[in-house]
Amino acid sequence: xxxxxxxxxxxxxxxxxxxxxxxxxxxxxxxxxxxxxxxxxxxxxxxxxxxxxxxxxxxxxxxxxxxxxxxxxxxxxxxxxxxxxxxxxxxxxxxxxxxxxxxxxxxxxxxxxxxxxxxxxxxxxxxxxxxxxxxxxxxxxxxxxxxxxxxxxxxxxxxxxxxxxxxxxxxxxxxxxxxxxxxxxxxxxxxxxxxxxxxxxxxxxxxxxxxxxxxxxxxxxxxxxxxxxxxxxxxxxxxxxxxxxxxxxxxxxxxxxxxxxxxxxxxxxxxxxxxxxxxxxxxxxxxxxxxxxxxxxxxxxxxxxxxxxxxxx
Numbered sequence: 001x002x003x004x005x006x007x008x009x010x011x012x013x014x015x016x017x018x019x020x021x022x023x024x025x026x027x028x029x030x031x032x033x034x035x036x037x038x039x040x041x042x043x044x045x046x047x048x049x050x051x052x053x054x055x056x057x058x059x060x061x062x063x064x065x066x067x068x069x070x071x072x073x074x075x076x077x078x079x080x081x082x083x084x085x086x087x088x089x090x091x092x093x094x095x096x097x098x099x100x101x102x103x104x105x106x107x108x109x110x111x112x113x114x115x116x117x118x119x120x121x122x123x124x125x126x127x128x129x130x131x132x133x134x135x136x137x138x139x140x141x142x143x144x145x146x147x148x149x150x151x152x153x154x155x156x157x158x159x160x161x162x163x164x165x166x167x168x169x170x171x172x173x174x175x176x177x178x179x180x181x182x183x184x185x186x187x188x189x190x191x192x193x194x195x196x197x198x199x200x201x202x203x204x205x206x207x208x209x210x211x212x213x214x215x216x217x218x219x220x221x222x223x224x225x226x227x228x229x230x231x232x233x234x235x236x237x238x239x240x241x242x243x244x245x246x247x248x249x250x251x252x253x254x255x256x257x258x259x260x261x262x263x264x265x266x267x268x269x270x271x272x273x274x275x276x277x278x279x280x281x282x283x284x285x286x287x288x289x290x291x292x293x294x295x296x297x298x299x300x301x302x303x304x305x306x307x308x309x310x311x312x313x
Contacts (some may be wrong), residue, residue: 003077005040006070008033009048013067014140017049017056072277078141079279090282094123097287098134098143101226102202103270106246107147111290119283130200130225138275144284145274147291149203152273159303160273163292167262168203169248171234171241174257178240184259186214193221193239201225202244203268210265231256244268276304 008022012033015021023030034054041048048063049056059067085093099108104126116124127134127143131151137143139157146152153160170189172178181188190211197204204223211218221239224230227247234241235255242265248258272288272295274280285297 001040001043003074005036006074008036009040009067010070010074012037012049012056013059017058019056075275075277079277082279082281086279086281089121091119092121093281093283094125095145095281095283095287096125096127096137096143097145097147098127098129098137099147100131100134100149100201101128101228102149102244102247103147104128105226105228106244107270108291115283115287115290118286122283130198132200135273138273141275144278145272145288147270147272149268149270150200150205152271155273157276158273159276159300160271161288161292161295161300161303163270163272163295165267165269166203167245167267168207168242168265169245170259170261171231171243171248171253171256172259173235173237174255176240176257178259179257184261184264186210186216186264189240189264190216190218193219194242195222195224195230195233195239196220196242197227197230198223198225202227203265206266206268207242274300274304 007026011022011025012019015025019030019033022033026033037048044066046062046066047060048066050058050060050063097108108126112124116122127137129137131146131148134143134146134148135152135155135158138146139155146158147163152158170178170184178184178188178192196207199205199208219239222230222233224233227243230241230243231247231253233239241256242261245258245262248256250258272292274284274288280300285300288295288300289297
């Protein structure tokens with residue numbers, strides 16, 4: 001039994017039992033993957049996978065138990081390497097943060113300069129994607145931290161901690177009639193074409209919930225994952241925009257105006273997620289605390305151990 005065999009088993013599950021994809025991912029050959037998995041099965045005396053011809057089609061019952069153990073073994077092996085790296089040079093390494101455009105563009109710039117100043121030798125990598133994709137990146141070990149508003153707390157493999165709460169704002173051109181309407185209502189807003197986030201991003205579910213609860217039909221003419229794209233099409237007159245409040249910047253968005261909408265839509269919570277059981281480098285703790293000051297090393301460690309008290313922002 002060796003780590004290579006364990007990696008092949010884990011990757012086979014991650015790639016939906018497609019051995020061609022496993023081979024591509026691990027830079028080897030498909031016959032080599034099949035041979036190594038067979039040798040592990042022979043050593044254990046069980047079949048891990050159900051086969052149809054040469055194809056893997058499902059996990060066997062003992063295979064399901066094996067995969068759970070394989071995940072733990074490989075995670076702990078990586079943890080051992082991280083311990084060595086931490087004590088060899090706590091300042092050096094690579095931190096991969098998987099996040100959405102909104103967080104990368106509007107939330108992270110307020111703390112990344114201070115982080116880089118504190119860890120000048122560190123390589124910081126920002127990867128962007130949809131919240132489910134970000135979660136999968138952390139689970140697979142392709143990212144160290146995920147930051148997003150949606151989805152992260154839906155994965156049992158992840159510890160998703162609340163970072164901060166925020167509200168939506170409505171953005172309109174400078175001469176828009178809604179600016180004269182006084183306190184904005186959902187009924188008034190629903191009279192106009194709406195441009196907002198894609199359904200998987202940035203609190204969109206709270207927007208839909210609010211209109212549905214009022215029984216209002218909406219004309220959503222354009223959706224995007226990027227607040228800058230939303231604002232661009234609002235400027236072009238295609239509709240009114242609903243964006244995260246942080247995404248409106250008066251100095252930059254000179255042709256737009258923001259209207260308070262915290263009373264219309266439920267507040268959203270951006271979360272920071274890490275994989276359960278992972279050894280965290282010192283700079284990972286530092287990044288998280290700079291992003292959300294209440295998420296100290298002590299809070300994270302207690303949460304990882306299941307000791308944290310429940311709290312709301």
